[in-house]
Each structure stands twice: as structure tokens, then as C-alpha cells.
Amino acid sequence: MTGFVVKCAGVFDGWSPDVGGLTEILIRDGRIADIGHQVKRSAGVDVIDLGDRVVAPGFIDSHVHLTMDAPTLAMQSLGSTATKALTGLGLANEYLQHGFTALRDLGTMDPENPTIDLRNALDAGTVSGPRLVVASHILSSTGGHGDLSGFYPSRWNLPLSATADGPDAVRRLVRHEHSVGSDWVKTVNAGGYFSVADDPTHVTWFDDEFEALCATATQLGMPVAVHTGSAQACRQAIRAGVRSLEHAYLIDQEAIDMAVEAGVYVVPTMQMTQEDLAQLEAGTLPDQAVWKFQRDADQILASQRLLAASRVKIVYGTDCGMFPFSYGVLEFQAMVNAGLTPLRALQAATSTAAEMLGRDDLGVVRVGAAADLVAMPGNPVDDISLTERVDFVMCRGVIHRRP
Numbered sequence: 001m002t003g004f005v006v007k008c009a010g011v012f013d014g015w016s017p018d019v020g021g022l023t024e025i026l027i028r029d030g031r032i033a034d035i036g037h038q039v040k041r042s043a044g045v046d047v048i049d050l051g052d053r054v055v056a057p058g059f060i061d062s063h064v065h066l067t068m069d070a071p072t073l074a075m076q077s078l079g080s081t082a083t084k085a086l087t088g089l090g091l092a093n094e095y096l097q098h099g100f101t102a103l104r105d106l107g108t109m110d111p112e113n114p115t116i117d118l119r120n121a122l123d124a125g126t127v128s129g130p131r132l133v134v135a136s137h138i139l140s141s142t143g144g145h146g147d148l149s150g151f152y153p154s155r156w157n158l159p160l161s162a163t164a165d166g167p168d169a170v171r172r173l174v175r176h177e178h179s180v181g182s183d184w185v186k187t188v189n190a191g192g193y194f195s196v197a198d199d200p201t202h203v204t205w206f207d208d209e210f211e212a213l214c215a216t217a218t219q220l221g222m223p224v225a226v227h228t229g230s231a232q233a234c235r236q237a238i239r240a241g242v243r244s245l246e247h248a249y250l251i252d253q254e255a256i257d258m259a260v261e262a263g264v265y266v267v268p269t270m271q272m273t274q275e276d277l278a279q280l281e282a283g284t285l286p287d288q289a290v291w292k293f294q295r296d297a298d299q300i301l302a303s304q305r306l307l308a309a310s311r312v313k314i315v316y317g318t319d320c321g322m323f324p325f326s327y328g329v330l331e332f333q334a335m336v337n338a339g340l341t342p343l344r345a346l347q348a349a350t351s352t353a354a355e356m357l358g359r360d361d362l363g364v365v366r367v368g369a370a371a372d373l374v375a376m377p378g379n380p381v382d383d384i385s386l387t388e389r390v391d392f393v394m395c396r397g398v399i400h401r402r403p
Contacts, residue, residue, distance in 0.1 A: 058101025063317025
């Protein structure tokens with residue numbers, strides 16, 4: 001076998017609204033070698049005729065937690081590092097079946113580095129699955145959103161959180177993340193809804209601490225992703241030099257304008273809000289989240305509409321792990337319901353996400369790009385719900401799902 005030829009009714013290339021017509025894509029050695037109405041092929045090439053399906057770049061989810069399970073987080077975080085890595089592998093491959101060929105995992109609650117081990121095994125081909133970009137831990141101030149101590153009795157001293165206070169201690173945390181092989185630095189500068197003692201409207205780093213964090217990461221060549229909430233926290237993060245704002249629950253127009261000017265990406269995790277609203281209505285939202293979410297739900301939705309109406313670079317991310325991975329593909333529809341066009345939502349999960357990750361070989365269908373491809377029965381630029389019906393998945397030139 002010398003490669004594949006994928007035949008399809010059209011191609012969404014990652015940025016253009018025009019999917020064209022009948023197309024053949026030649027795959028060789030895990031890369032796209034040629035694209036055209038008809039490509040030259042040698043003997044032994046496996047021809048995959050996808051009929052009336054439209055091919056797109058493999059989807060990128062830029063905010064997942066493969067080693068976390070929100071409903072059982074307090075107990076699940078006590079599991080072994082190996083258990084978390086193996087569980088994460090299973091979830092990653094489940095998600096791959098929905099078309100997600102690359103994931104950015106933004107933090108574990110573990111004293112070791114299960115997602116780094118998993119990334120390395122995937123890259124080496126020891127195990128099979130999607131591509132993985134990793135921030136190993138969640139760097140937090142004491143009592144911040146990444147401080148898990150509130151979930152456990154005060155006599156327990158479990159090394160699950162990566163906390164520090166003061167610029168020097170913060171720099172040590174960042175340097176440790178670099179030393180263990182993290183691709184990104186993940187931090188939090190505002191409280192969260194599911195954590196016990198903090199509040200999304202409060203800023204949890206002082207400016208000098210956050211500036212030290214970003215300066216150290218920049219010096220080491222590591223981009224920074226920040227869980228953030230209030231508009232004040234969003235503005236602090238942009239001034240400090242982060243690459244992506246995660247959630248940005250309560251962002252305002254001033255902070256959005258700052259993000260546009262600075263080229264900062266926003267990962268608004270809109271489906272997570274829908275999951276929270278459903279739990280609130282069903283009475284299953286955790287007690288510590290109810291009062292915060294009741295207070296802020298309308299403002300979160302308003303902030304999402306502001307983002308959708310702006311020119312800011314929006315990237316697809318779900319926070320899966322806080323809710324089931326099988327629902328992650330619904331982020332496309334949540335984005336469109338908030339006001340994004342289907343084209344922009346698709347770009348958010350392909351070319352824009354790849355741009356944020358600094359990977360010009362991902363998120364596009366072009367000669368030389370990685371052979372990470374999905375297909376669905378129709379044109380998702382016209383009907384975003386078709387993203388739920390992906391039935392062909394190729395990652396690294398290997399077919400993981402066929403119609």
C-alpha cells in the first residue's frame with residue numbers, strides 16, 4: 001500500500017466558504033500530496049470513495065481535560081497517574097470518532113504528568129489516537145480556581161494543586177512546567193463556578209505575579225492560556241501578554257477591543273454554559289456553583305453575543321471533562337446560536353485554532369498539510385448541524401472511521 005486517494009463531493013479547506021465540486025485528495029506518508037479534480041495515482045493506492053460527503057480538516061478542540069471528571073472530581077483526582085493517563089487515552093480515542101484529530105489539554109490535578117506521558121506515547125506511535133498539545137498543570141494562587149484543597153478535609157495535604165504566591169514562587173512554577181515538557185502554561189486569574197471557595201468576579205493574581213508568570217513563560221518560549229472570568233481579569237491577562245483567554249465568562253467590549261488589538265485569542269466554551277444551564281434547571285448543579293451561576297448566567301450569555309459580534313479571534317474549545325466528551329461536538333451549534341456564522345465556527349475549530357497553536361500544517365486542506373481529515377454528509381458551511389454526523393476520520397494519514 002503506497003497511500004490513499006480520497007474522493008468526495010467537495011472540500012471545506014479551513015477558511016473558504018466555497019467547497020467546490022468533485023475532488024480527489026492524494027495521501028502519502030501522512031501528508032496531503034496532491035488535490036484536484038483527478039489526481040495521479042500509482043498502483044496499490046487505496047481509493048476511498050466518500051460519495052456526496054464534504055471533506056474538512058480534522059477538528060481541533062483547544063480546551064479539554066482528559067484526566068478530569070467533574071461529577072467525581074474529588075475522588076477521581078486521587079487515582080494513580082497511570083489510571084488517569086489510560087482513562088485519558090480512552091476518552092481521546094472516543095472523541096476522535098467524532099472528528100477531533102487534535103486536542104489541547106489544559107491541565108491535570110496530579111502530582112505527576114499523565115498528559116505529557118500520553119502525548120509522548122501518541123507522538124511516538126506507541127499508542128494510537130489524536131494529536132495532543134499539553135499544559136500539564138493549572139498554575140494558581142493559593143485559594144484560586146486551581147487550588148483543589150477546598151475539596152478535601154483540612155488535615156489532608158495532597159500534592160494535587162500547583163499553587164504559588166509572589167513573583168519568585170510563580171516563576172518557579174512556570175520553570176517547573178517547562179522542565180517537565182509542557183507545551184503551554186495554563187493558569188487561572190479569576191475564580192470559577194465549580195470550585196469551592198472562589199468567585200469568577202474576583203481577580204486572584206496580583207499584577208506583579210501575573211506579569212512574572214507571563215514574562216517567564218515568554219522567555220522559555222511557552223504560550224500562556226488563562227482561565228478568566230470578570231472583565232477586569234480579562235484586561236489584566238491581555239496586558240500581561242497571554243495568548244488565549246479561556247471562557248472569558250464576563251468579558252466586556254473594552255476587553256474585547258483590547259484582545260483584538262493585541263491579537264489575543266478567545267476560547268469561549270459556549271456549550272459548557274448550556275450544560276450548566278441544563279443542570280441548573282434540573283437541580284443537579286453542584287451547590288457551590290448554583291449561587292454564582294444564577295447571578296451571572298445572563299451576563300455570560302450577553303458576553304458570548306458580544307464576542308460573536310466582534311472581530312476577535314475565536315477558537316473552538318469545550319472544557320470537556322467538565323461535561324461528557326460525547327457532547328463536545330455541540331460547541332459548533334452553541335457558537336452559531338450565540339451569533340457566529342457557520343463559517344466562522346468551522347474556522348474556529350480548524351484554521352484559527354491551528355494558527356493559535358502555531359501549527360500551519362493543521363486545520364487546513366492543502367498540499368503539504370497533515371492528513372488529518374473528516375467528512376460529513378453535506379456542506380457544514382450551509383448547515384452547521386452536519387458536524388454531528390461526521391462518519392469518516394483520518395488522523396496522521398491513518399483511517400480511524402469509515403462510513
